[in-house]
Amino acid sequence: MSVQRAFFAILVGGLVLTLLTISRAQVDSRRIEEVVKKNVLAQEDMEIIDAFVADAVGRVVRTTDFTDVAKTRAVIVSHQISQAQYAQRFSEAAYREIGKGFDYATNEITDPDRRFKVFTNLLILAGELNDPRLVDLGVRLIPHENNTVRYWAVRVAASPGVWDKLSQNQAAAAPLSAKIIDACSQVAETSTPEALFLMAQFAGRYDTAPARDLLGRIADIRIKRYADWAVKYELVDTGVLKLLAAKITSGGTANQQLAKQFGQLYSYVIQRYIRAAKDNNLREPSSGQLASVLVETEQQCLGKLLGGPQNGITRAVEAGDLNALQTEHDRLLGSSNQAGALPSKFNFTYGLAQDKRLAPLPLPEPPQPKAVAETKPPEPKQPATPDHAGHSMPMR
Numbered sequence: 001m002s003v004q005r006a007f008f009a010i011l012v013g014g015l016v017l018t019l020l021t022i023s024r025a026q027v028d029s030r031r032i033e034e035v036v037k038k039n040v041l042a043q044e045d046m047e048i049i050d051a052f053v054a055d056a057v058g059r060v061v062r063t064t065d066f067t068d069v070a071k072t073r074a075v076i077v078s079h080q081i082s083q084a085q086y087a088q089r090f091s092e093a094a095y096r097e098i099g100k101g102f103d104y105a106t107n108e109i110t111d112p113d114r115r116f117k118v119f120t121n122l123l124i125l126a127g128e129l130n131d132p133r134l135v136d137l138g139v140r141l142i143p144h145e146n147n148t149v150r151y152w153a154v155r156v157a158a159s160p161g162v163w164d165k166l167s168q169n170q171a172a173a174a175p176l177s178a179k180i181i182d183a184c185s186q187v188a189e190t191s192t193p194e195a196l197f198l199m200a201q202f203a204g205r206y207d208t209a210p211a212r213d214l215l216g217r218i219a220d221i222r223i224k225r226y227a228d229w230a231v232k233y234e235l236v237d238t239g240v241l242k243l244l245a246a247k248i249t250s251g252g253t254a255n256q257q258l259a260k261q262f263g264q265l266y267s268y269v270i271q272r273y274i275r276a277a278k279d280n281n282l283r284e285p286s287s288g289q290l291a292s293v294l295v296e297t298e299q300q301c302l303g304k305l306l307g308g309p310q311n312g313i314t315r316a317v318e319a320g321d322l323n324a325l326q327t328e329h330d331r332l333l334g335s336s337n338q339a340g341a342l343p344s345k346f347n348f349t350y351g352l353a354q355d356k357r358l359a360p361l362p363l364p365e366p367p368q369p370k371a372v373a374e375t376k377p378p379e380p381k382q383p384a385t386p387d388h389a390g391h392s393m394p395m396r
Helices: 003-019 030-036 043-062 069-078 084-108 112-129 132-141 147-157 160-166 170-190 193-203 209-227 236-248 256-278 285-306 312-319 322-333 341-346
Strands: 384-386 392-394
Touching: 030 043, 043 069, 043 084, 043 112, 069 112, 084 112, 084 132, 112 132, 112 147, 132 147, 132 160, 132 170, 147 170, 147 193, 160 170, 170 193, 170 209, 193 209, 193 236, 209 236, 209 256, 236 256, 236 285, 256 285, 256 322, 256 341, 285 312, 285 341, 312 322, 322 341
Parallel strands: none
Antiparallel strands: 384 392
């Protein structure tokens, strides 16, 4: 299963269906059904489109009974057709009404839980419509403090299907893509692994300096989370490493910084796997994800980067041979006394520029759980006697 499909299934199955569920009253679609059948539309038909979209989106926004929201979204999406007049008017109405919905939720809904659900439902709807016009609505909510809202905002703004259409007009697409990359860069540090992967995917579409910087920033965030023993959903790193590998040699000139980040991130994945094996934690779900990252990265990245098939990592993982895995790590990435194949080819060292480290940074020891301080029961209060000034004071 791919990274994107895996966590999409988790989010949709585990989050959306349980948390985001609109009024039981059905959207009245009788008039719009007649409009859908027409080849040429009159002004009255345009107004029917406007009324249908306003009514349907309004139900999403104003409801307090979140029990049937997926059906309402499906009704809206099912009335999005390709007839030129209809498609343009429907798109304009969707942009206007979803935008109004965000404004209403922001300014009028005081309950944080309900506002969160409305935001998320509107973003899921925007994503399902797959309309380039709606990208800007996603960009608006990328800075949102709620990570679920942010994930869906990035999903709308950076949708590959939408950007396949937008990229046909580079003059219009370039400023918008730069705006998305900048918005993602501002919040990457506090974003979930799933959102980071969507950001990395989008950055991987471009060979601009801001896009490469965003991709490198995401790699550094993942590296730091390994170092802090705070990493979650390690399967994301398969995608991040693939995107890094693709950019290392893009444009005909090797990117030493991205190569270094690739090497350090891959090293931490290997080190974390070895540590889990030594601690007998290989049955944990994260260990299976780590193994998948190790094998897929070797098979899909290292051969291309080093100019020949590589299978030492895969063989070591399959055999459960930690010594062989460490040996292959050192051969590929470097050790304290020899440069690895990857640093040698792309002419980089680890650590700071002045360090000239041949080996990747070692994974720090995991933080020790804080000891619970022993607390003594309070001493009983002593009876008080008056002092010479007439105040009470405790007896000694």
